[in-house]
Amino acid sequence: MKKKSYLLLITVIAALGGLLFGYDTGVINGAQFYLSKYFELSDSLKGWVVGSALLGCFVGAIIAGKLSAAIGRKNSLIISAALFTVSAYGSGLPDIFPETVSVLVFFRIIGGLGIGVASMNAPMYIAEISPSSIRGKMVTYYQLAIVIGFFSVFLVTYFIGNELTQSENIAFGWKRMFWSELIPSTLFLLLLFFVPKSPRWLCLKGKYLEALKVLEKIQDPETVKKDLQEIKASLKNESTDTNKINYFSKSILVIIAIGTIFSALQQFTGINAVLYYGADIFEKALGFGQEDVLKQQIxxxxxxVVFTLVAMFSVDKFGRKPLIYIGSIGMIIGFLLLGVTLQQQTVGVASLIGILIFIASFSLSMGPVVWVLLSEMFPNKIRSVAMSVAVAAQWAANYIVSQSFPIVVGSDVNNNSFWNGSLPYFIFIFFIFVIIVFTYKLIPETKGKTLEELEDIWE
Known part of the structure; x- marks a missing residue:
């Protein structure tokens, strides 16, 4: 029981990286209305301020692989926590500099770097410390933390905004919204100094005795030596120096390509189109006014949150691939409801139900399961770099979807008499069908296997 409690504690600490991921991504949604008026932003400049963090996310994910391989998962997370803290504080200070908008964007990009580094290292760290029997559940804590971060930041920005008048929110309320992130980011930074290093990274560096001590703290005695032997065996006769590994060899390139495409497909479900532009979708579908935006976000x-919890307690019981199939079918049904009601101009309760079914289905499947599979499917020797590439591709896909969605929505084709505003959702349905086929053909079932046993799948 003591070992399980310790494992849960360090998992929760690492998962705070996910909470900050969700918090930092969500805080701009609450603050942008007021800061846009403060800076008198044009539509194009507003898009740049809101989306600038994605640039940092992409770069952060790219550098995270080499960083993680060199200094470890724990130290990489410490760097990400420091970046979150600097970003949160600096985002509330742009008015003391001459080029105010540029400074705000600069600090948003710094926050994006933190997200990029954390989004790769946190789920990988959790996977590397967790026993195979509960690894899926433990990694799902990361996705749960992301959605809790989204949920909590909406509540925080609501309470900050409600305590002030609109003029006060425009003058300084939005700064307080950014500064509110200092609480979780500082807590994350301090707590990380108390978690152990990843035993698999320690083995990569030849520190087997230190790795053994970590495994003894988190696993049952009868499995510790067996796991350590498997880790050693997976590294035997293999180069552990990432600079000497040929990532363009056919065997390695195929593995990385499968993980990268799968990671990017998560974004082509349309999840961030719904989360980023949910207010616009609700307004058009149901005629809700702007005063209801926060209620919709909450x-x-x-x-x-609710369906991520369902996934957490299902992923190790039913497996990864069944959840993807079930969730994909649900996402298709949800978008069909929304798309058909828009196309037939019968928007109403069915449209709302469609959006909610989609969100629930994504949270049950592609939301958490992608992070679980990415943290499991890559062999020890290439895991940090391969996952870095896969996560960077996910951020690139995020950017493509979030930037192209409003363009497609406003296009003449989408607004003709046939589509009536429904085209984007049928495009997303097509990609969800691709996910089903891709998963069936190329994604391995990783349930119940050790990270070292999974390497045999690719042989």
Whole structure:
């Protein structure tokens, strides 16, 4: 029981990287209305301020692989926590500099770097410390933390905004929204100094005795030596120096390509189109006014949390691939409801139900399961770099979807008499069908296997 409690504690600490991921991504949604008026932003400049963090996310994910391989998962997370803290503090200070908008964007990019580094290292760290029997559940804590971050930041920005008048929110309320992130980011930074290093990274560096001590703290005695032997065996006769590994060899390139495509497909479900532009979708579908935006965000975030919890307690019982199939079917049904009601111009309760079914289905499947599979499927020797590439591709896909969605929505084709605003959702349905086929053909079932046993799948 003591070992399980310790494992849970360090998992929760690492998962705070996910909470900050969700918090930092969500805080801009609450603050942008007021800061846009403060800076008198044009539509194009507003898009740049809101989306600038994605640039940092992409770069952060790219550098995270080499960083993680060199200094370890724990130290990489410490760097990400420091970046979150600097970003949160600096985002509230742009008015003391001459080029105010540029400074705000600069600090948002720093926050994006933190997200990029954390989004790769946190789930990988959790996977590397967790026993195979509960690894899926433990990694799902990361996705749960992301959606809790989204949910909590909507509540925080709501309470900050409600305590002030609109003029006060425009003058300084949005700064407080950014500064509110200092609480979780500082807590994350301090707690990370108390977690152990990843035993698999220690083995990669030849520190087997130190790795053994970590395994003894988190696993049952009868499995410790067996796991250590498997880790050693997986590294035997293999180069552990990432600079000497040929990542362009056919065997390695295929593995990385499968993980990268799968990671990017998560974004082509349309999840961030719904989360980023949910207010616009609700307004058009149901005629809700702007005063209901926060309620809509809280509703979506609540559904996200509930079904991520369902996934957490299902992923090790039913497996990864069954959840993807079930969730994909649910996502298709949800978008069909929304798309058909828009196309037939019969928007109403069915449209709302469609959006909620989609969110619930994504939270049950592609939301958490992608992070679980990415943290499991890559062999020890290439895991940090391969996952870095896969996560960077996910951020690139995020950017493509979030930037192209409003363009497609406003296009003449989408607004003709046939589509009536429904085209984007049928495009997303096509990609969800691709996910089903891709998963069936190329994604291995990783349930119940050690990270070292999974390497045999690719032989």
């Amino acid at each position: 509703l979506l975030a609540f559904i996200n």
